[in-house]
Amino acid sequence: MKSNTIVIGGGIVGLMSAYMLNKKGHSVTVIDKGDISDNTSFGNAGLVSPFEEPPLSRPGIIATTLKLMLKNQSPLLINGISPKIIKWLYLFAKNANEQRLKRTLILFEKYGEISMKHYEDLVKEFDFDFHHDGVAMTYTDKDSFDNDAKECADHPYKEAWDNKKTKEMIPCVNEKVVGSIFLKRNAHLNPALLMQNLVKNLKEKGVKFILNEEIINFEFKDKKVIKALGKVKSFEADNFIISTGSDVSLSRKTGTDLMLTPAKGYSITFKMDENLKPKTAVLFKDQFIGFIPRRDSVRITSKLELGNHDYSYKMSRFESILNTLKPFVVDFEIKEPTYWTGFRPLTPNDIPLFGRDESYSNIFHANGLGWLGITFGPAIGDLVSELIDKDIENKKSDDVLLFSGFYQGC
Numbered sequence: 041m042k043s044n045t046i047v048i049g050g051g052i053v054g055l056m057s058a059y060m061l062n063k064k065g066h067s068v069t070v071i072d073k074g075d076i077s078d079n080t081s082f083g084n085a086g087l088v089s090p091f092e093e094p095p096l097s098r099p100g101i102i103a104t105t106l107k108l109m110l111k112n113q114s115p116l117l118i119n120g121i122s123p124k125i126i127k128w129l130y131l132f133a134k135n136a137n138e139q140r141l142k143r144t145l146i147l148f149e150k151y152g153e154i155s156m157k158h159y160e161d162l163v164k165e166f167d168f169d170f171h172h173d174g175v176a177m178t179y180t181d182k183d184s185f186d187n188d189a190k191e192c193a194d195h196p197y198k199e200a201w202d203n204k205k206t207k208e209m210i211p212c213v214n215e216k217v218v219g220s221i222f223l224k225r226n227a228h229l230n231p232a233l234l235m236q237n238l239v240k241n242l243k244e245k246g247v248k249f250i251l252n253e254e255i256i257n258f259e260f261k262d263k264k265v266i267k268a269l270g271k272v273k274s275f276e277a278d279n280f281i282i283s284t285g286s287d288v289s290l291s292r293k294t295g296t297d298l299m300l301t302p303a304k305g306y307s308i309t310f311k312m313d314e315n316l317k318p319k320t321a322v323l324f325k326d327q328f329i330g331f332i333p334r335r336d337s338v339r340i341t342s343k344l345e346l347g348n349h350d351y352s353y354k355m356s357r358f359e360s361i362l363n364t365l366k367p368f369v370v371d372f373e374i375k376e377p378t379y380w381t382g383f384r385p386l387t388p389n390d391i392p393l394f395g396r397d398e399s400y401s402n403i404f405h406a407n408g409l410g411w412l413g414i415t416f417g418p419a420i421g422d423l424v425s426e427l428i429d430k431d432i433e434n435k436k437s438d439d440v441l442l443f444s445g446f447y448q449g450c
């Protein structure tokens with residue numbers, strides 16, 4: 041057996057890190073403060089969408105958001121102003137430029153290919169309702185559709201659909217939908233099924249799980265961590281991965297204050313008539329609403345509420361999502377709905393935060409996947425496991441230098 045590693049936090053990032061380390065012959069224990077049955081990695085849209093889709097932080101985003109705010113349709117809300125959120129907003133605005141966009145799209149492509157390859161391999165091991173058959177970006181604003189559709193003419197991976205083709209593929213939309221741009225290389229999956237079967241797969245392979253144990257601090261010695269201190273017990277290991285999602289209080293104990301904010305999102309999962317169900321995963325681009333078909337249900341997701349970590353919600357937030365969608369779809373019955381909220385660990389430039397801790401050499405951060413944790417979880421798990429397996433320093437890792445916010449002013 042190689043090293044003995046503790047992964048703190050069993051979301052998609054922690055579990056994929058555990059999966060990759062186990063595959064490389066390391067002994068792994070996952071510790072979670074909950075029971076890994078409903079964290080953010082469960083209730084999200086499940087899009088694997090690294091290709092041809094612009095990041096959140098992009099030119100024009102601020103004007104677009106203000107326009108939606110005036111129409112009372114903005115998904116964005118800021119819950120409480122703190123010095124950290126002001127700094128986050130400043131960095132977000134600073135990063136939303138053309139040069140950064142080009143760079144981010146190239147990085148998404150590079151690391152998206154790694155993730156997609158892992159999903160193609162994983163689905164041979166267990167089921168997670170994986171469909172590598174594209175994602176439709178559906179438009180209700182004619183000008184933005186016409187503008188974006190121009191790029192599709194000779195594009196190998198993008199296809200412009202008019203209203204007729206959109207209705208054929210997404211039978212629940214109405215005449216007010218202008219068209220869609222179909223991104224052929226993206227995929228979707230059922231995230232809860234992925235998480236449940238991944239836990240099962242890891243247990244079968246000998247990965248240990250300690251649940252309902254919150255790690256609150258570390259014991260340090262000679263620039264290393266020797267113990268993770270839980271509320272109940274303490275745990276020794278050679279290496280520790282911190283993959284605690286939007287809760288960064290534990291990373292702060294190492295002196296590393298990750299620049300990310302919790303960004304609350306909502307999902308409604310329900311059954312709908314089969315003949316109205318979308319035949320592909322859909323993103324209503326102008327409304328920031330995901331509409332995802334699943335084997336026996338559909339899921340609608342939206343909203344981006346920055347700042348606090350409050351899990352409570354008002355039904356009016358879900359109603360607001362459905363009301364925003366209503367003008368663009370035919371009437372359909374929402375059968376057996378379940379309502380959910382979770383928090384994206386959102387960085388100001390859509391670039392994750394991963395790598396070896398600068399002060400304690402056996403701590404590894406794996407976080408900041410924002411709105412793309414399902415998309416890049418496998419790639420980040422792979423890269424972090426590589427740092428441990430080959431004992432690589434950050435500055436010797438091209439991947440950390442390229443794709444981790446540690447060296448990009450965030």
Ligand SMILES: Cc1cc2nc3c(=O)[nH]c(=O)nc-3n(C[C@H](O)[C@H](O)[C@H](O)COP(=O)(O)OP(=O)(O)OC[C@H]3O[C@@H](n4cnc5c(N)ncnc54)[C@H](O)[C@@H]3O)c2cc1C
Nearest residue numbers: 049051052053073081084085087255285305412413414415
């Ligand atoms: C509405 C919505 C839609 C989304 N849609 C998509 C999508 O379509 N595609 C996509 O790629 N991404 C999507 N995302 C983003 C994605 O869900 C997240 O990026 C991802 O789930 C984050 O995973 P994680 O492993 O970092 O964190 P989490 O899933 O939050 O897991 C962190 C775990 O750490 C545990 N933990 C925290 N602190 C401690 C501690 N001190 N001790 C022990 N355990 C601890 C928590 O209990 C939790 O289980 C969406 C998110 C939302 C909210």
